[in-house]
Amino acid sequence: MPKHVAVIMDGNGRWAKKRFLPRVAGHVKGVELVREMVRACLERGVQYLTLFAFSSENWRRPQEEVTLLMQLFVKALEQEVEKLDRNGVRLRVIGDLERFEPRLQELIRQAEAKTASNTRLDLTIAANYGGRWDIMQATNQMLAAQPEKRAGWQECDLEPHLSMSFAPEPDLFIRTGGEERISNFLLWQLAYTELYFTPTLWPDFDTAEFDKAILSFQQRERRFGRTSEQLVEKNNA
Ligand code: IPE
Ligand code: IPE
Ligand code: MG
Numbered sequence: 001m002p003k004h005v006a007v008i009m010d011g012n013g014r015w016a017k018k019r020f021l022p023r024v025a026g027h028v029k030g031v032e033l034v035r036e037m038v039r040a041c042l043e044r045g046v047q048y049l050t051l052f053a054f055s056s057e058n059w060r061r062p063q064e065e066v067t068l069l070m071q072l073f074v075k076a077l078e079q080e081v082e083k084l085d086r087n088g089v090r091l092r093v094i095g096d097l098e099r100f101e102p103r104l105q106e107l108i109r110q111a112e113a114k115t116a117s118n119t120r121l122d123l124t125i126a127a128n129y130g131g132r133w134d135i136m137q138a139t140n141q142m143l144a145a146q147p148e149k150r151a152g153w154q155e156c157d158l159e160p161h162l163s164m165s166f167a168p169e170p171d172l173f174i175r176t177g178g179e180e181r182i183s184n185f186l187l188w189q190l191a192y193t194e195l196y197f198t199p200t201l202w203p204d205f206d207t208a209e210f211d212k213a214i215l216s217f218q219q220r221e222r223r224f225g226r227t228s229e230q231l232v233e234k235n236n237a
Contacts, residue, residue: 002171004048011177011201024068029203048122048167056130077107088120094163095129131187138162172217176202
């Protein structure tokens with residue numbers, strides 16, 4: 001089982017369009033699939049689930065859609081946190097949260113505090129997140145904390161300041177919706193992640209689709225630069 005699964009939930013708009021519905025109907029359905037995905041991770045013992053909900057580039061969308069997405073986010077926090085908490089899920093939101101309305105920022109803070117001691121599943125929502133922003137904010141934080149690093153620093157100096165420093169790097173990355181790109185999601189952390197792309201639109205990505213992705217992951221050999229023979233030797237040792 002992958003320990004950490006990171007997902008770009010793409011295809012909500014196209015799912016709605018196919019049904020002659022407004023794009024937002026796809027986002028509403030998409031929230032339902034998040035619920036299903038969380039349940040699936042709890043059942044399968046996936047420890048970390050990280051979901052890309054809103055990128056730093058998504059502000060470029062029509063104002064109306066951005067507003068509706070924000071409203072959906074607020075509603076989801078109001079309605080779901082209690083249940084997440086009961087199920088032992090710890091919720092975190094990563095990204096540049098300052099751009100959100102104070103009410104949304106407050107709900108996020110409350111949800112994180114309420115679920116802070118839960119350990120069954122670490123659910124992380126990336127919102128107004130960008131991989132480049134993350135590396136930049138981490139660098140600024142590191143240099144503020146350790147000005148002497150200006151003269152030179154190493155990967156391990158930066159890592160504690162990245163948004164996902166609490167989690168191991170993703171084992172499996174899933175992007176639904178057919179696009180095969182990273183779209184400024186976790187750039188640093190995906191360096192050695194297994195990538196899985198599927199044309200299935202996010203609102204159609206059910207548990208069976210998730211299991212297909214996990215199976216694909218389980219059939220891969222993760223060599224991390226080594227040769228296949230070295231891995232066999234290590235396993236036999
Ligand atoms: C992903 O679905 C959800 C968000 C980016 C918020 P899209 O809205 O990008 O759906 P498509 O790609 O237009 O189908
Ligand atoms: C990426 O989806 C971000 C989220 C799913 C939140 P987009 O649909 O915005 O990605 P691009 O811009 O088409 O690559
Ligand atoms: Mg899209």
